[in-house]
Amino acid sequence: MPPPLTYASYLDLENLFTLQKPRSSPPEHDAQVDILETMTPSSFSSFRDRLETASGFQSVQFREIEFALGYKRESTVRYLKPDFPGYDRLQQLLRERSVVDHFYDFLAMRGAQIPTDLKDRDVTKPNEPDERVQEQILQLYKNSPECSILFELMTDFDEGLQEWRYRHIKLVERTIGAKKGTGGSPGVPFLKESLFKPVFHDLWAIRHEL
Ligand code: HEM
Numbered sequence: 001m002p003p004p005l006t007y008a009s010y011l012d013l014e015n016l017f018t019l020q021k022p023r024s025s026p027p028e029h030d031a032q033v034d035i036l037e038t039m040t041p042s043s044f045s046s047f048r049d050r051l052e053t054a055s056g057f058q059s060v061q062f063r064e065i066e067f068a069l070g071y072k073r074e075s076t077v078r079y080l081k082p083d084f085p086g087y088d089r090l091q092q093l094l095r096e097r098s099v100v101d102h103f104y105d106f107l108a109m110r111g112a113q114i115p116t117d118l119k120d121r122d123v124t125k126p127n128e129p130d131e132r133v134q135e136q137i138l139q140l141y142k143n144s145p146e147c148s149i150l151f152e153l154m155t156d157f158d159e160g161l162q163e164w165r166y167r168h169i170k171l172v173e174r175t176i177g178a179k180k181g182t183g184g185s186p187g188v189p190f191l192k193e194s195l196f197k198p199v200f201h202d203l204w205a206i207r208h209e210l
Helices: 013-019 032-036 041-051 060-069 074-078 087-095 099-109 131-143 145-176 188-194 201-205
Strands: none
Touching (some): 060 087
């Protein structure tokens, strides 16, 4: 029996990536969500079955971004088999310190007091908001203009990620409505769980105090 279909094998990603030779620097965006949104539910249904269980859920690249940032969801790896391309890399990232952990180090270098329980936290778990860190960030916002610029840029990045989640959910909602995902999730309700969940909780939590 042939191996089960995956997004990577369906799209022949290994080969596809070798075809990308951007000529612009930096690369131009290609507005793919706008284009996909022109597909009606009935035209998508006409070939959706052929995706079998393949799904964006299997995007190792997306999960790598989430894990590297600190948005760790071990449950998402459990859906992948150990021989899935990229599985080992995800397991490794799950156990590595994330951008948020390195951010704590950076804050400490700038004189912030980072509680020991945060320095020694279980890095396989998603990062959580922490009022003690928020207090320290507020001080840096007031006393260090260059830190404030960094915090604003990090907030921009986080907002962009949430905007992507929102665009994707709307694309999914208008294309498949209440149908389940091909990857086996409930579809839109599953995707909504991560909508509005930031990576840099502490930066969002203090904005009314600035
Ligand atoms: C008509 C177009 C699309 C539909 C109907 C759709 C549907 C879905 C659904 C239902 C899920 C939840 C997992 C599942 O059960 O399958 C999902 C996840 C995902 N999709 Fe899409 N998708 C579409 C287009 C795209 C595009 C264009 C991208 C990327 C460029 C993408 C990337 C992802 C990623 C990364 C996930 C995992 C999200 C997470 O775990 O939070 N999808 N998609």
